[in-house]
Amino acid sequence: MDGPRVLADMALELEQDRDPRSILERVSHYARLVLDADDAGVMRVVTRQKVETPAATTERVDQAHQLQSQFDEGPCLDAITGRATYVANDVANDPRWPRWGPAVVDIGILSAIGVRLATRERGYGSLNIYADRVHAFTPADVELAEVLAAHATTAFAAAERAAGLETALESRTTIAQAQGILMQKFDIDADAAFDFLRRISQHENRRLHAVAEAIVVQRNANARPE
Structure with a gap:
């Protein structure tokens, strides 16, 4: 797939979109497409024990998010609180999330990326991408995910200000x-x-x-x- 071309198309769509929720839905769709993933979505934290999923490609994304809230661990939650990108290419055996990893395997997720959505002034959540196979994401995929997140954050912040x-x-x-x-x-x-x-x-x-x-x-x- 021509990743740069798809990103360019996405950027044009986001620029014309003025609905914050629609922007998150578009970015989730593009994240799954560009990274050849199986699911993607956005997590926002209400409290450390309560998260919401304002956009997702399937309901399973929210299940993965709620498990992170339940166990208080996971790459998407850490992407928000740790202010970084987290990659797990074998969630079942990743020592950073010993409870969430095996639990999310039960719903078919084997690899994950969590990328923080934030401007310099404000954090909005995390863009999270899931795959049903181990070692699904390369370093190049991680860079693409971060570019996607940057586009998403800029468009979402502008739309939210306008709203x-x-x-x-x-x-x-x-x-x-x-x-x-x-x-x-x-x-x-x-x-x-x-x-x-x-x-x-x-x-x-x-x-x-x-x-x-x-x-x-x-x-x-x-x-x-x-």
């Missing part, structure tokens, strides 16, 4: 709408309306946006014709 900005804009718009409703209803100015929202938020222990959204939804419901 965050869009969410923030929607939140500000909703809060402004709620302020307008309160100003009209109680004949108060914008500052007083915002303070009213803030007090409700604190009293009910709810996010300001959620309070504002409830007011807007209620007003729209009342405005509908019978």
Whole structure:
């Protein structure tokens, strides 16, 4: 397979994709394809004892991830916490993960690569690639995996920032709408309306946006014709 060409095609696809989850799915697919692997996916850590799999080529990837969380060991977990790339070409006999290795063999995985997904400022998880044969990955494969991870991290970070900005804009718009409703209803100015929202938020222990959204939804419901 023409690895560089496939990577170039992937980079173009990722540049046009603005959905963070879709980006992770694409990268997982390409990782399996480029490295002639059997499975690939992304792990994100909630806590050391709880991980999630936001993207995977099959359900087995999440099984492999959950086993790492269960035993608190494994190349993908270490790729995140150790800030490095970990390769296991014979998981059953790798002394670094004596419990996870034999357990993951039971679901057919014999080799694995875990590559950290991170920018200089922030870690996002790990890109993990699995094969059903021993000695599946060469040093060249590891380099390709790291290039894939770099592309994935750049695209994912950009998409997440864009999504965050869009969410923030929607939140500000909703809060402004709620302020307008309160100003009209109680004949108060914008500052007083915002303070009213803030007090409700604190009293009910709810996010300001959620309070504002409830007011807007209620007003729209009342405005509908019978």
